[in-house]
Amino acid sequence: xxxxxxxxxxxxxxxxxxxxxxxxxxxxxxxxxxxxxxxxxxxxxxxxxxxxxxxxxxxxxxxxxxxxxxxxxxxxxxxxxxxxxxxxxxxxxxxxxxxxxxxxxxxxxxxxxxxxxxxxxxxxxxxxxxxxxxxxxxxxxxxxxxxxxxxxxxxxxxxxxxxxxxxxxxxxxxxxxxxxxxxxxxxxxxxxxxxxxxxxxxxxxxxxxxxxxxxxxxxxxxxxxxxxxxxxxxxxxxxxxxxxxxxxxxxxxxxxxxxxxxxxxxxxxxxxxxxxxxxxxxxxxxxxxxxxxxxxxxxxxxxxxxxxxxxxxxxxxxxxxxxxxxxxxxxxxxxxxxxxxxxxxxxxxxxxxx
Amino acid sequence: xxxxxxxxxxxxxxxxxxxxxxxxxxxxxxxxxxxxxxxxxxxxxxxxxxxxxxxxxxxxxxxxxxxxxxxxxxxxxxxxxxxxxxxxxxxxxxxxxxxxxxxxxxxxxxxxxxxxxxxxxxxxxxxxxxxxxxxxxxxxxxxxxxxxxxxxxxxxxxxxxxxxxxxxxxxxxxxxxxxxxxxxxxxxxxxxxxxxxxxxxxxxxxxxxxxxxxxxxxxxxxxxxxxxxxxxxxxxxxxxxxxxxxxxxxxxxxxxxxxxxxxxxxxxxxxxxxxxxxxxxxxxxxxxxxxxxxxxxxxxxxxxxxxxxxxxxxxxxxxxxxxxxxxxxxxxxxxxxxxxxxxxxxxxxxxxxx
Numbered sequence: 001x002x003x004x005x006x007x008x009x010x011x012x013x014x015x016x017x018x019x020x021x022x023x024x025x026x027x028x029x030x031x032x033x034x035x036x037x038x039x040x041x042x043x044x045x046x047x048x049x050x051x052x053x054x055x056x057x058x059x060x061x062x063x064x065x066x067x068x069x070x071x072x073x074x075x076x077x078x079x080x081x082x083x084x085x086x087x088x089x090x091x092x093x094x095x096x097x098x099x100x101x102x103x104x105x106x107x108x109x110x111x112x113x114x115x116x117x118x119x120x121x122x123x124x125x126x127x128x129x130x131x132x133x134x135x136x137x138x139x140x141x142x143x144x145x146x147x148x149x150x151x152x153x154x155x156x157x158x159x160x161x162x163x164x165x166x167x168x169x170x171x172x173x174x175x176x177x178x179x180x181x182x183x184x185x186x187x188x189x190x191x192x193x194x195x196x197x198x199x200x201x202x203x204x205x206x207x208x209x210x211x212x213x214x215x216x217x218x219x220x221x222x223x224x225x226x227x228x229x230x231x232x233x234x235x236x237x238x239x240x241x242x243x244x245x246x247x248x249x250x251x252x253x254x255x256x257x258x259x260x261x262x263x264x265x266x267x268x269x270x271x272x273x274x275x276x277x278x279x280x281x282x283x284x285x286x287x288x289x290x291x292x293x294x295x296x297x298x299x300x301x302x303x304x305x306x307x308x309x310x311x312x313x314x315x316x317x318x319x320x321x322x323x324x325x326x327x328x329x330x331x332x333x334x335x336x337x338x339x340x341x342x343x344x345x346x347x348x349x350x351x352x353x354x
Numbered sequence: 355x356x357x358x359x360x361x362x363x364x365x366x367x368x369x370x371x372x373x374x375x376x377x378x379x380x381x382x383x384x385x386x387x388x389x390x391x392x393x394x395x396x397x398x399x400x401x402x403x404x405x406x407x408x409x410x411x412x413x414x415x416x417x418x419x420x421x422x423x424x425x426x427x428x429x430x431x432x433x434x435x436x437x438x439x440x441x442x443x444x445x446x447x448x449x450x451x452x453x454x455x456x457x458x459x460x461x462x463x464x465x466x467x468x469x470x471x472x473x474x475x476x477x478x479x480x481x482x483x484x485x486x487x488x489x490x491x492x493x494x495x496x497x498x499x500x501x502x503x504x505x506x507x508x509x510x511x512x513x514x515x516x517x518x519x520x521x522x523x524x525x526x527x528x529x530x531x532x533x534x535x536x537x538x539x540x541x542x543x544x545x546x547x548x549x550x551x552x553x554x555x556x557x558x559x560x561x562x563x564x565x566x567x568x569x570x571x572x573x574x575x576x577x578x579x580x581x582x583x584x585x586x587x588x589x590x591x592x593x594x595x596x597x598x599x600x601x602x603x604x605x606x607x608x609x610x611x612x613x614x615x616x617x618x619x620x621x622x623x624x625x626x627x628x629x630x631x632x633x634x635x636x637x638x639x640x641x642x643x644x645x646x647x648x649x650x651x652x653x654x655x656x657x658x659x660x661x662x663x664x665x666x667x668x669x670x671x672x673x674x675x676x677x678x679x680x681x682x683x684x685x686x687x688x689x690x691x692x693x694x695x696x697x698x699x700x701x702x703x704x705x706x707x708x
Contacts, residue, residue, distance in 0.1 A: 021666055021667040021668070063417055063421060067417055070486055070496070070497060071486070071488065071489075074486060074488045074489070074493065074496070074661075075488075075489060077668070079663070079665050079666050079667070079668075080663060080664070080665075080666055081666040081667060098456075101499065102452075102456070102497050102498060102499055103496070103497065104496060104498075104663045105481065105483065105498045105499055105500055105574075105663070106499065106500070106573075127459065129459065132424055132425070132428060134425065134428045134429075135425075135428070135429060139428065141459075142424070142428070142457070142458060143424060143456050143457065144456060144458075144459045145455065145456055145459055145460065145499060146459055146460070219460075220459075307428075309433070309434060309458045309459070310434070311433050311434075312375055312433050312434055312435040313375040313433070313435060314375070314431070314433075
């Protein structure tokens, strides 16, 4: 893992593209034009630069979009000495990372994240992926590679265009890192509001927590699984919402925050997490994310959990907490127990059940 | 590169699948049923085993086939602890390797090659890939990864079902290795007929030549480019034949052999390769592969060469020989010179031009 993560994005970018044959910039069309224009200006001094804009979002993580990118790369004449650059959030870099890692068996890759989630999570650690349409609906990130970006260029000004619900979604991933590390960082994070002004000073630290874990276990053979805290449930909820066109779409970090609330409840029962502390944390989290109109039935959630990439030998794996800063990634779910605990949880936090 | 390549395929296989959740076997349906049945029998002792048969050939190296495999993996419940196994030639392992390396970001991969090319070349070195349909036709292996198999299990009996033209195609890749190493191996190879009985004793040595080069340069930053000897032209001819439904399909190793004949001619002019030796080698090669009904026009070949993955900064790269065992992978083509040399070459070896 030799990624550079830096707020001196302009200088680092210039150094990364020096001597390269061509720069291909995949940018989210939701962003202000000035963002990509500025970057193209920086790159054009030294290199032929091509810009492809697509509208970011979970719906682009498909083979069709991947093939579209391959064809664009071919049309502009990208070769092995070309650089693939992503400007946008996690869905842009998930799709772009897979394209960069498989085009001609891999070309240089740079991420310029424009979301909180991108800066603290998605851009770090080299995971990319697209979703698979299966017989049980859409499975998240089933197809992908581990591929490290050469550079993660951070410019906090790019966050100015971020919608408020995306900021809150970023807060959900930062919450995960804060619970994984505990200590003073968690205290600082608890005092922060879920808005940009409060979160920006914590972004680099939050990213460092992830980077530390990933560096010790790049291919997720052990410790890296910690980063799935809240994600077994989070991904299941996200997948269910994606499958159902009637449901209101849920943001990734909010789904993860719900996963964390459930995890805290279960951790009290199963790993002796301090009950009073769990209640206090849950109240704080739910005050921020709000009760939910609809949480899914246990059997629907279970079906999705069974398809989780982390599972091995048919066991549904999850991450639990003994205390903040002390997590266990070896937890295995029994269906019966999950069903009981989930239905209790649902009754508490689903508005229609309340 | 920690691949095991072994003729004790059965024992090695058992050891590779121990403790794994599931075995997925992708087999070429052109092969006798008994081959896959025998393998399933070995695997079933310890593991759930699923068999998917598809008809091998360049036409399967597409996104459609890749997606089909992902869906099959999902249906049978393959997880990260599953093993993906390929039984067949290079097209099966090229497609399967990409599937294995990208399904849930990579699962264990085993190749059981059933062709000479598979045993001496395709299975070794971790390259996989599918073709891209572009605006200039089909581009070979444009999409892929570097992904090392845990095991390359070799059973010479699987070669019994190989058609004669596939054996000759294997001879073409073995020719390449022999010219790259020179010395006693080349002499032994020159004395071998292009049939199984003569080639089998040389297969392990031929594979070792490739393995040695790959081990020193896994990601093809330098020396590994040597293995492209004869392949710039070879791939161009193959792509043109694939694009044109009227043309008779050319086998990979035969296309490479033509690439080598052209390379020897050019090497005499450009790198001082011994003229008499080149003539002797060319006569030997052409006696085996036979003159060709149709070789392509220089402008058509050039267009394909311009799309070669090896090219950087718009330069068309190639590999030339100073002498057997002494190759140069830094050769760059000028279009004008290529055009003259190719048209002279074509006049000599195309039946319709003769």
